[in-house]
Amino acid sequence: MTADDTPSTSSPSSHPAPPPHARVDWRRLVALASPHWRPLALATLSLVIGSGITLAYPQVGRVVVDEVLSEGARYELSTVGLALLGLFLLQAVFVSLRYYLFTVVGDRVVADLRKDLYSAIIGREMAFFDATRTGELTSRLASDTQLLQSVVTTNLSMALRYGVQAIGGLIFLFVTNVKLSLVMVVVLPVVAGVAMAYGRRVRKLSRHVQDAIADSTSLAEESIAGVRTVRSFGREAREQERYSEAIERSFTLARTRAVLGAFFGGGVTFLAYATIAVIIWVGGQLVLSEAMSPGELTAYILYVLFVAVSLGVMSGLWTDFARALGAGERVFGLLDAAAEARVATHDETTTEAQITRGHVRFDHVSFTYPTRPTAPVLHDVSFDMQPGQKLAVVGASGAGKSTIANLLSGFYEVDQGSVSLDQRAIADWSEEALREGLGMVAQEPVLFSGTVAENVRYGRPEASDQEVREAMAAANALSFVEAFPEGLDTVVGERGVRLSGGQKQRVAIARALLKDPRVLILDEATSALDVESEKLVQEALDRLMEGRTTLIIAHRLSTVARADQIVVLERGELKEQGSPAELLQAGGLYARMVQLQAIDELS
Numbered sequence: 001m002t003a004d005d006t007p008s009t010s011s012p013s014s015h016p017a018p019p020p021h022a023r024v025d026w027r028r029l030v031a032l033a034s035p036h037w038r039p040l041a042l043a044t045l046s047l048v049i050g051s052g053i054t055l056a057y058p059q060v061g062r063v064v065v066d067e068v069l070s071e072g073a074r075y076e077l078s079t080v081g082l083a084l085l086g087l088f089l090l091q092a093v094f095v096s097l098r099y100y101l102f103t104v105v106g107d108r109v110v111a112d113l114r115k116d117l118y119s120a121i122i123g124r125e126m127a128f129f130d131a132t133r134t135g136e137l138t139s140r141l142a143s144d145t146q147l148l149q150s151v152v153t154t155n156l157s158m159a160l161r162y163g164v165q166a167i168g169g170l171i172f173l174f175v176t177n178v179k180l181s182l183v184m185v186v187v188l189p190v191v192a193g194v195a196m197a198y199g200r201r202v203r204k205l206s207r208h209v210q211d212a213i214a215d216s217t218s219l220a221e222e223s224i225a226g227v228r229t230v231r232s233f234g235r236e237a238r239e240q241e242r243y244s245e246a247i248e249r250s251f252t253l254a255r256t257r258a259v260l261g262a263f264f265g266g267g268v269t270f271l272a273y274a275t276i277a278v279i280i281w282v283g284g285q286l287v288l289s290e291a292m293s294p295g296e297l298t299a300y301i302l303y304v305l306f307v308a309v310s311l312g313v314m315s316g317l318w319t320d321f322a323r324a325l326g327a328g329e330r331v332f333g334l335l336d337a338a339a340e341a342r343v344a345t346h347d348e349t350t351t352e353a354q355i356t357r358g359h360v361r362f363d364h365v366s367f368t369y370p371t372r373p374t375a376p377v378l379h380d381v382s383f384d385m386q387p388g389q390k391l392a393v394v395g396a397s398g399a400g401k402s403t404i405a406n407l408l409s410g411f412y413e414v415d416q417g418s419v420s421l422d423q424r425a426i427a428d429w430s431e432e433a434l435r436e437g438l439g440m441v442a443q444e445p446v447l448f449s450g451t452v453a454e455n456v457r458y459g460r461p462e463a464s465d466q467e468v469r470e471a472m473a474a475a476n477a478l479s480f481v482e483a484f485p486e487g488l489d490t491v492v493g494e495r496g497v498r499l500s501g502g503q504k505q506r507v508a509i510a511r512a513l514l515k516d517p518r519v520l521i522l523d524e525a526t527s528a529l530d531v532e533s534e535k536l537v538q539e540a541l542d543r544l545m546e547g548r549t550t551l552i553i554a555h556r557l558s559t560v561a562r563a564d565q566i567v568v569l570e571r572g573e574l575k576e577q578g579s580p581a582e583l584l585q586a587g588g589l590y591a592r593m594v595q596l597q598a599i600d601e602l603s
Contacts, residue, residue: 036105043101050094051164053087058302065295102157110149120338126411127370135218143213144327151324159317166310169303176300198264205257206326212250219243272308279304355437357422358518358549360385364417377403378572385549392552392560395569401553405521410434439517443524445508447496452481453488459515475510475540509540520550557594
């Protein structure tokens with residue numbers, strides 16, 4: 001596709017709107033784990049038993065101080081020690097079970113979330129990808145889901161564990177001594193209020209941090225993918241500067257978040273230990289007045305320590321939860337937007353219907369790309385392609401040629417008019433039938449980083465090795481592939497970087513041959529090739545076009561000489577239509593284009 005015909009995505013000075021975000025609360029995170037309630041129930045039971053054993057330790061301390069040490073009973077002390085060892089062993093079993101179950105379920109939840117998120121992204125309409133950078137989306141899949149993974153694995157386990165200990169400790173505090181516990185009643189609401197305000201602020205900051213990280217990821221991915229262009233223009237330093245600026249923006253936001261975390265953690269720590277100091281002073285007065293035994297004070301202080309440590313750990317976890325909620329807003333925003341898009345689309349027809357004839361019709365089509373609403377691309381374009389016919393679309397860059405291919409492929413819906421296949425609107429075909437019936441060979445074919453055979457078999461995954469070889473032979477690709485030491489198992493590299501342009505093109509043609517589509521789209525399929533490669537590719541294309549309805553998009557008019565019909569576009573309007581001979585004889589726009597290209601080639 002030509003750059004002028006396709007919507008712009010991003011540039012150094014333009015930043016597309018980030019993906020939407022959704023309001024996320026605890027119920028939404030809990031809902032992720034609901035399908036795994038059985039192992040979670042066992043994990044929760046293990047957690048309660050393990051935490052319950054922990055809460056029994058202060059009572060052991062009370063017995064030791066009040067009954068064993070005061071009476072000097074060595075035998076009873078040994079009994080208490082052995083009982084503690086038994087409790088430690090039992091607790092270790094339940095702690096291990098709790099950790100394993102929470103971790104495995106958490107990893108399973110995040111794995112499912114990543115799969116759902118990827119499905120939501122890959123299934124979006126093309127306009128979504130026009131407006132969103134690839135790095136933005138990969139950051140959601142990697143960075144944001146990683147934060148959620150921490151929440152639903154170890155952090156969730158720790159939060160439940162210390163939450164149970166804090167609540168259980170508070171209950172035992174009131175049971176042991178109500179007067180001393182009133183001090184805790186004064187402190188806890190203060191801590192809770194500060195934590196809620198802090199959580200809201202950190203959640204917002206975390207979302208901004210994740211956005212900044214996504215921006216830096218996008219910049220890195222763009223520059224690394226286009227490293228040859230970067231090197232050819234000597235812009236390594238500039239790209240380093242842009243990436244550093246993006247990283248510094250994320251660091252500045254993260255530092256602000258760290259400052260808030262430091263104040264929150266320090267404040268909670270001070271309140272906790274100040275409370276302990278007050279309790280020790282008041283409790284000491286009660287012991288001296290014999291209103292409380294030394295063992296009870298010992299147990300009380302241990303429970304206070306349990307509550308203080310639990311609140312301290314939970315304050316740190318609260319930061320992680322707030323950060324995860326900020327990341328979750330972006331993840332669930334993508335999921336919700338994808339769900340809304342699916343609801344808004346038409347109901348698909350049954351998959352039994354298939355494209356059999358390949359009759360294509362554009363009927364008074366007008367279209368504007370969603371990312372460029374003020375720049376119409378096509379204006380009232382109409383033409384008809386009979387089954388098996390070869391129709392070429394020609395015109396200057398930006399005339400709308402590749403847009404014709406995009407609309408026929410069903411990537412976008414027209415603003416006015418209709419595009420139909422076999423007398424059925426494109427929008428009424430099921431996604432499966434449309435993709436099965438259409439095939440495309442582009443100017444710059446996209447190959448994946450697997451082997452040659454895997455890339456060819458992408459056209460029909462169930463194809464046999466013999467069918468792959470036959471397709472490659474028909475595409476004039478088998479000879480050069482067999483010259484490689486690994487043959488069909490040769491790894492082509494990312495985007496086919498280890499193959500030449502002509503080789504990539506022939507592999508793409510073999511892929512289309514193997515798919516055997518009823519309607520074929522050739523989008524500038526030979527414009528970037530040298531003369532020798534063009535000859536080999538053109539021979540393969542002739543075989544590929546045989547018996548198929550073919551839409552040919554070309555700059556080089558020599559490649560459309562064998563077309564049955566030619567449509568000439570100028571600034572999105574259909575100016576001429578007819579056979580090559582008819583258009584040359586008419587002496588209009590097409591004839592002038594042929595004459596100008598001939599002059600350019602001679603010069």
